[in-house]
Structures are given as structure tokens and as C-alpha cells.
Amino acid sequence: xxxxxxxxxxxxxxxxxxxxxxxxxxxxxxxxxxxxxxxxxxxxxxxxxxxxxxxxxxxxxxxxxxxxxxxxxxxxxxxxxxxxxxxxxxxxxxxxxxxxxxxxxxxxxxxxxxxxxxxxxxxxxxxxxxxxxxxxxxxxxxxxxxxxx
Amino acid sequence: xxxxxxxxxxxxxxxxxxxxxxxxxxxxxxxxxxxxxxxxxxxxxxxxxxxxxxxxxxxxxxxxxxxxxxxxxxxxxxxxxxxxxxxxxxxxxxxxxxxxxxxxxxxxxxxxxxxxxxxxxxxxxxxxxxxxxxxxxxxxxxxxxxxxxxxxxxxxxxxxxxxxxxxxxxxxxxxxxxxxxxxxxxxxxxxxxxxxxxxxxxxxxxxxxxxxxx
Numbered sequence: 001x002x003x004x005x006x007x008x009x010x011x012x013x014x015x016x017x018x019x020x021x022x023x024x025x026x027x028x029x030x031x032x033x034x035x036x037x038x039x040x041x042x043x044x045x046x047x048x049x050x051x052x053x054x055x056x057x058x059x060x061x062x063x064x065x066x067x068x069x070x071x072x073x074x075x076x077x078x079x080x081x082x083x084x085x086x087x088x089x090x091x092x093x094x095x096x097x098x099x100x101x102x103x104x105x106x107x108x109x110x111x112x113x114x115x116x117x118x119x120x121x122x123x124x125x126x127x128x129x130x131x132x133x134x135x136x137x138x139x140x141x142x143x144x145x146x147x148x149x
Numbered sequence: 150x151x152x153x154x155x156x157x158x159x160x161x162x163x164x165x166x167x168x169x170x171x172x173x174x175x176x177x178x179x180x181x182x183x184x185x186x187x188x189x190x191x192x193x194x195x196x197x198x199x200x201x202x203x204x205x206x207x208x209x210x211x212x213x214x215x216x217x218x219x220x221x222x223x224x225x226x227x228x229x230x231x232x233x234x235x236x237x238x239x240x241x242x243x244x245x246x247x248x249x250x251x252x253x254x255x256x257x258x259x260x261x262x263x264x265x266x267x268x269x270x271x272x273x274x275x276x277x278x279x280x281x282x283x284x285x286x287x288x289x290x291x292x293x294x295x296x297x298x299x300x301x302x303x304x305x306x307x308x309x310x311x312x313x314x315x316x317x318x319x320x321x322x323x324x325x326x327x328x329x330x331x332x333x334x335x336x337x338x339x340x341x342x343x344x345x346x347x348x349x350x351x352x353x354x355x356x357x358x359x360x361x362x363x
Contacts, residue, residue: 092182120231120319148206
């Protein structure tokens with residue numbers, strides 16, 4: 001038996017033993033393994049139902065034929081607002097940490113305010129969130145165009 | 150936790166009011182409690198006055214343009230603060246190298262050194278009077294620069310070089326926000342005259358921001 005054959009059968013044996021979580025709680029937990037912020041998922045309608053209905057109504061402007069387009073535009077708008085709120089939270093966390101650590105005064109007045117420090121500290125996360133904001137804006141643009149047409 | 154934001158006092162639109170839902174959207178979740186609500190209000194007012202939005206979609210566009218402009222301002226200010234710290238680090242490193250060169254370094258001079266770094270840094274910042282900070286380090290600083298073949302402008306180059314990945318990330322943040330704003334403005338252009346007015350409003354704000362960083 002070659003090494004690769006041995007490896008292959010060991011892999012198969014291990015895979016057969018590992019069948020993932022068995023309890024419902026475990027399965028639910030595992031289903032969220034790849035979830036970090038859920039920004040790629042559809043808007044949770046149970047959470048946003050009321051806001052969604054109100055915004056849809058306003059965008060629809062009383063024209064029944066526009067109901068579906070208005071709903072798509074409202075969903076896209078709420079997704080956009082969700083990304084912006086997360087960005088603000090990232091900054092807020094960073095600013096609070098900077099304030100607790102008193103980084104600004106330790107570094108001198110030239111270090112800038114807490115938000116500048118938070119921004120410098122969280123550039124990678126903010127750039128990632130920028131990508132989501134761009135996608136949300138693009139979805140909304142399409143929805144607005146449909147609404148206007 | 151920072152203080153909670155002051156109540157929203159703004160703005161009266163040309164129609165006489167900002168729709169309540171828009172007012173809520175404007176303030177909800179975008180600004181942090183560490184930021185200047187009054188300055189944000191001022192920015193909204195500038196854009197609203199020029200644009201005179203009508204209808205839900207136009208108000209949402211105003212919000213987009215305001216927030217992207219605020220994002221640009223935030224990133225430019227953070228970049229400027231980061232560069233200022235970089236310039237100060239450069240002065241510190243230069244001084245350390247110069248003191249080491251002269252073999253006069255001791256605990257006492259290191260402690261005094263930090264004050265001198267502050268003095269030199271402050272004297273070089275825009276708006277500082279020539280004799281405002283008159284520590285001993287000020288007199289030796291030109292000699293230090295000369296010793297290493299540098300000029301005052303070199304400090305900014307060193308700061309930029311030492312923070313290159315961050316500078317690049319700041320620039321990307323600024324570019325992203327500018328692209329978002331341009332995309333909204335193009336969309337508005339497709340619609341009506343409001344696009345032209347929004348561009349004018351944004352240009353006035355950009356000129357004010359540019360003036361602050363020049």
C-alpha cells in the first residue's frame with residue numbers, strides 16, 4: 001500500500017466517524033459557523049417588518065402598481081442602513097476603547113480625537129464594510145430605477 | 150460612554166420641515182456619540198438649503214451625499230492625525246539618532262528629550278508662532294536635520310513612508326466614499342435639476358474641507 005492510499009483510507013475512516021453535530025442545538029450552532037455579521041443574508045423580515053412596511057408605503061407613493069418595486073427599494077434601503085449602523089458601531093467600539101485606554105492624551109494632542117484613533121485602528125474592517133455598503137447601494141440603485149420607470 | 154447626542158434641532162426644509170421619518174433616518178445610527186452633531190447638522194443644512202429635496206427618494210439621496218461627505222471628512226481628519234503622529238515619531242527618531250551620534254545620551258537627557266520633541270513638533274505645525282515654543286531643542290533641530298542631510302519637509306516624507314499601509318488604507322476609504330457619493334450624484338443627474346444643485350452644494354463643502362487641510 002502506498003502512502004497516499006494509506007492516507008486516503010485514514011481520511012475516509014475519519015470522515016465516517018465525524019458526522020457533525022447530532023442534537024438540534026448543535027446543528028443550529030453549526031449552521032451559524034460561517035456567519036460573522038449576516039450582511040450577505042436577506043434582511044430578517046421578522047426584525048424589520050414594521051419599518052419595511054412603512055418605508056415601502058412611503059416609496060410607493062399611493063400607486064398600487066408600484067408595490068413590488070417599492071418593497072424591493074425599501075429592502076435595499078434598510079440593508080444599506082444596517083451596514084452604516086455596523087460601521088458606526090465599529091467606530092464607537094474603537095473610540096470607547098481609545099477613551100478607556102486614554103490613548104489620545106498619552107499620544108499627545110496631535111494624535112487626534114477618539115474617532116480618528118478608532119478609524120486608524122480599524123481600517124481593515126471599515127474597508128470590508130465599505131464593500132457591503134457599495135453592494136447595498138448598487139441594489140438600491142436598481143430598485144429605485146425600477147420604481148421610477 | 151460618551152454623552153448622548155443633543156436633540157436634533159435642524160433643519161427646516163424649504164417646504165417648512167424635514168419629514169419625521171427622514172429626520173429619524175438622518176440621525177439613526179450613522180453618527181457616534183463621540184462626533185460633532187452640530188457640525189453634522191450644519192452639513193445637512195448646507196445640502197438641504199441648496200438642493201431643496203422633494204419626495205422620499207430625494208431625501209434619501211441627500212442623506213447618502215451627506216453621509217459620504219462626512220465619511221470623507223472623517224477619513225481625511227484621521228489620516229492627518231496619523232501623519233502628525235508620524236512626524237512626531239520622525240523627530241523623536243532623529244533626535245535619538247543625533248544624541249546617540251554625539252554619545253551624550255543619558256536617562257536625564259532622554260527625559261528632557263521628550264519635551265524637546267514636543268517643542269520641535271509644535272513649532273513646525275501650521276499656525277504656531279516662531280517663538281511660541283522655545284525649548285532648547287529648537288535651536289539644535291536645524292543642526293540635526295543638516296547632520297542627516299534632511300529638511301523640514303523630510304519629516305512628512307518619513308511619516309508617510311513609515312505608515313504607508315495605513316496611508317493607502319485611508320486613501321482607499323476616501324476613494325470609496327467619493328465613489329459612493331459620485332454614484333449617487335450620477336443617479337440624481339438622471340432624474341432632474343436637483344443633481345446640478347446637489348453638485349454645487351457638495352463642491353462648496355469640499356472646498357471648505359480642502360481649506361481645513363491645506
